[in-house]
Amino acid sequence: MPRHNAGGQPPIFVRATGCGSAGIATLVLDGDDAGLYLNPVFICTRPLTSAATGELLLGRLVDGAGRTVDEVMAAPLGKKDSETGNAQVELSCHGGQGAVFAVEEALLAAGFARGRGTELMERAHLNGRLSLIEIEARVRLSAAATARQAEFLLGHAQFRQRWERLGFDMAMGMRSNETAWRGKLLQEARAGVARQRAAAGLLAQHHVALVGPVNAGKSTLGNRLARADRHIVSAVPGTTLDRLDTPVEVRGLSVLLTDTAGWGAELDDVEREAQRRGQEAAQSADLRLVVLDGSAAPGDRDAELVSQCVAAGPVLLVLNKRDLGVDESAAGLGFLAGREPCVVSATTGEGFEGLLEGIERVLLGGTEPAPGAPFTRRHAHLQQQLADGLEKGVDGSELLMYLRRLVGTRPNPDELAVALGE
Numbered sequence: 001m002p003r004h005n006a007g008g009q010p011p012i013f014v015r016a017t018g019c020g021s022a023g024i025a026t027l028v029l030d031g032d033d034a035g036l037y038l039n040p041v042f043i044c045t046r047p048l049t050s051a052a053t054g055e056l057l058l059g060r061l062v063d064g065a066g067r068t069v070d071e072v073m074a075a076p077l078g079k080k081d082s083e084t085g086n087a088q089v090e091l092s093c094h095g096g097q098g099a100v101f102a103v104e105e106a107l108l109a110a111g112f113a114r115g116r117g118t119e120l121m122e123r124a125h126l127n128g129r130l131s132l133i134e135i136e137a138r139v140r141l142s143a144a145a146t147a148r149q150a151e152f153l154l155g156h157a158q159f160r161q162r163w164e165r166l167g168f169d170m171a172m173g174m175r176s177n178e179t180a181w182r183g184k185l186l187q188e189a190r191a192g193v194a195r196q197r198a199a200a201g202l203l204a205q206h207h208v209a210l211v212g213p214v215n216a217g218k219s220t221l222g223n224r225l226a227r228a229d230r231h232i233v234s235a236v237p238g239t240t241l242d243r244l245d246t247p248v249e250v251r252g253l254s255v256l257l258t259d260t261a262g263w264g265a266e267l268d269d270v271e272r273e274a275q276r277r278g279q280e281a282a283q284s285a286d287l288r289l290v291v292l293d294g295s296a297a298p299g300d301r302d303a304e305l306v307s308q309c310v311a312a313g314p315v316l317l318v319l320n321k322r323d324l325g326v327d328e329s330a331a332g333l334g335f336l337a338g339r340e341p342c343v344v345s346a347t348t349g350e351g352f353e354g355l356l357e358g359i360e361r362v363l364l365g366g367t368e369p370a371p372g373a374p375f376t377r378r379h380a381h382l383q384q385q386l387a388d389g390l391e392k393g394v395d396g397s398e399l400l401m402y403l404r405r406l407v408g409t410r411p412n413p414d415e416l417a418v419a420l421g422e
């Protein structure tokens with residue numbers, strides 16, 4: 001086994017593709033000695049170490065006994081061209097778990113260590129190649145559930161440029177002994193803190209519960225929200241006995257929708273348990289959609305249900321079955337909910353846009369997440385510290401430190417840990 005040179009970062013491998021059934025999988029081998037370590041187990045017409053950046057070499061990966069593990073394609077990358085600033089080899093092998101495991105075993109035997117998922121980004125940051133804001137955006141992009149989330153996160157470059165510019169203006173102002181930058185920076189920092197909530201709302205997964213009496217149309221409504229027939233709809237009361245959690249997208253927000261058993265009268269043990277679980281979900285959800293049959297006059301239990309839900313947190317009252325008419329006394333329940341009810345028909349889809357808009361408004365807290373807004377608690381925290389410092393008249397050089405930590409272009413292991421810890 002070759003000895004890795006003491007100065008650089010030791011050779012590791014990290015999966016660059018997902019693990020599942022696939023035609024191809026790519027592993028990134030990172031470290032200045034990656035080629036040296038791979039060379040003895042990579043059988044090709046010519047040595048890997050002689051290949052230049054951009055060349056592709058087809059060869060066989062072998063284990064310690066010389067047996068072929070897989071046919072692989074190796075693509076070496078020089079220090080200048082790789083993202084981490086270390087030399088790399090991109091190794092493409094057959095996809096699928098078995099093939100990837102076998103290749104990883106061979107790499108471990110050849111002296112590579114298994115890298116953590118974020119380790120390449122960490123190395124890139126510590127080598128001055130990747131800012132903290134970019135790392136934070138990438139971690140979230142790889143977990144983004146909706147196109148709207150992804151689009152917002154791609155605004156990270158705007159966010160970084162804006163704060164780099166503020167830092168530049170500040171440094172110039174300090175040099176020429178003027179203080180106009182203070183007012184502008186304070187305004188931006190305050191605005192940033194205020195905008196982070198909407199961004200957090202866009203990036204979070206929200207738990208929304210469908211509650212209401214049996215046969216109000218909760219499952220039909222849930223199906224329409226999920227745009228798929230995932231829930232069991234039936235005219236027989238009590239069909240939804242268990243909790244059903246379905247990930248759905250509402251106007252680009254990621255929502256986990258829980259359909260619950262109806263709050264009916266006659267209950268056996270199974271139904272009572274289903275109801276208990278439903279109530280539990282309704283209590284802990286971020287938003288409760290209280291679904292009632294809006295074509296019929298509400299009973300005392302309906303009013304009681306709305307009040308109970310309001311006590312647990314945000315509520316949208318949904319008066320369903322609009323196609324059968326709207327009973328005026330049902331509309332009056334909106335007073336209890338504290339908001340205009342959404343009057344819809346789950347079967348025809350009438351009124352649905354209003355419902356989607358209502359859900360979006362509650363979950364985002366009424367604000368629109370704008371591109372270039374801060375999107376982590378770390379950002380908001382540093383902007384808050386900056387605003388506090390400006391108000392207290394703290395010295396410019398100290399304030400500049402907050403800006404440096406925020407943008408994170410310079411290697412900062414402590415701040416990196418905070419960024420990856422969220």
Ligand SMILES: Nc1nc2c(ncn2[C@@H]2O[C@H](COP(=O)(O)OP(=O)(O)O)[C@@H](O)[C@H]2O)c(=O)[nH]1
Pocket residue numbers: 212213214215216217218219220221232233234235237238239240262320321322323324344345346347348
């Ligand atoms: N006319 C009409 N019927 C509906 C509507 N929504 C649901 N239903 C019917 O009401 C019955 C109960 O629906 P379901 O979704 O199972 O109610 P749940 O018990 O609240 O989950 C079914 O026969 C549905 O087809 C609607 O908007 N209009």
Ligand SMILES: [Mg+2]
Pocket residue numbers: 218219220232233239240259260261262
């Ligand atoms: Mg149901």
